[in-house]
Amino acid sequence: MRMVRQKTEIRKIEKLSARQVTFSKRRRGLFKKAQELSTLCDVDIALIVFSATGKLFHYSPSSMNQVLERHRLQSQNVGDQLQQSSQELQIARRRSAILSKELGERTRELSHLKGEDLQGLDLKELRKLEAIIESRLVAVVKAKGDRMLKEISTLKKREAQLLEENAYLKQQLVIKDISNGQKGIHNQCSHLHSLELTISGLSSIEPHNYNNCSSDTCLKLG
Template sequence: MVRQKTQIRKIENLAARQVTFSKRRRGLFKKAQELSTLCDIDMALIVFSATGKLFHYPSSSMNQVLERHRLQSENVGELQQPSREMQIECRKSAMLSKELAEKALELRQMKGQDLQGLDIKGLDKLEAILDSGLVEVVKTKGERMLKEISTLKKKEAQLLEENAHLKQQLAMMDTSIGQMGIHDQCCDHHSLELTISSLSSRVPPQNYHISSSDTCLKLG
C-alpha cells in the first residue's frame, strides 16, 4: 500500500497533540545533534510546549550561542541602519543639492530663461537684481579703464624721458665728432708747414729765387 502523506495542520485532539509533540521534539533534537556533529557548528534549539514548558538543545553552551546571536543581530542592525554621522551627511548633501538646483534656476532666469514660473513680484525682484548687477559691472569696468589709462600715461612719460635722454646723448656725440674734426684739420695744417720747411732747408741757395707758387705746385 502507498503511504498517504499526512496533512500539516493543527491536531485538534489534545492527547494526540501531546504525543506528536513529544515524538517530533525528540526527532528534531536528534537531527540538530547530527547536524552539529557532522558540520562542526554551534547551534541551539529552544522550544516551548503548548503548556509553556521549556525544552532546549545547545550544541555547546546555550549562553555562548545566545550571546553570539545577540552580537550578530546588533551588527546586522548597524549595517542596515545608517549611523548618525551618515544621516547628517545625507541631509547636508540633500540641502546642498537643493541649493545648487535653486542657484542654477536663478542663473537661467538671469539669462532670460525659465521665466514661466515667476509672477509679477518675482519678475520685479529679478529686474532689481539685474539693475544692481549692471551698475556694479559698469562701475568696475570704469575703474579698470581708468587704471589702464593711468598705466599707459606712465609708460608714455617713461618713453618720452628715454627719448630725451637719447637725443642728449646723440647731441653730445655730434659735438665730440666736430671737435675731433677741427683737431685733425689743425694737425694736418701743422704737418704741411713742417714738410715745407724741411724741403726749403734742403734746396740749394741758387734755387731760392723760386716763387712760392712753384713750390706749391711742386709739392702738389
C-alpha cells in the same frame, strides 16, 4: 550492472511512530555533526530543537547562555547599524531634495536674468528682477571703470619710461656728435701743421743753391 541511487523526496512523514524514530536518529546525527564542527574549527555553536510534542533539545560545546547572549548583542548591533544607515539615508535624501530645489530656483533666476520665461512673473516680481539687474549693472560699470583706470596708469608708466629712454638716446647721440667733431678738428689741425712744416723747410733753402745746381736737380726740387 550498477544501480543508480534514486534521490529520496523530502517531505513530512505521515506515520507518527516512524516520524519519532526518524527525529531521534536525525537529532543525534545533527548534534554529532555540530560537535565535530566545533572541535575541528574551534567555533561556538548553539543548537535548539523543539520536537513536535514541544519537548526542548539543545546542544552547545561551551555555554548555551553565552552563545545566546552573543547572538542577542550581534543582532542588536546589526539592528543599530541598520537604523543608523536608514537615518543617514533619510538625511541624504532630505539634503538632495533641498539641493534640487535650490538648483531649480537658481536655474529659474538665471533664466529670468537672461530675459527668458518672464510671462509668468507678476509686477512685484518684475520690479524685484529690475532692481537686481540695476544693482549688478552698477557693479559691472564700477569694475569696468577700475579696469580702465588700471590700464591708463599702466600706459602712463610706459609713456614715462619711453620718454626717459628717448632722452637718454638723445644725450648719447649728442655726445657721439661732439666726439666726432673734435676728432675732425684734430685731424685738420694736424694736416695744417704738416703743411706749415713743409713750407718752412722749403723757405730755408738759400737762393744761390738754385744757381749752382744742375737743371735736372732743380727740376726735381721744384
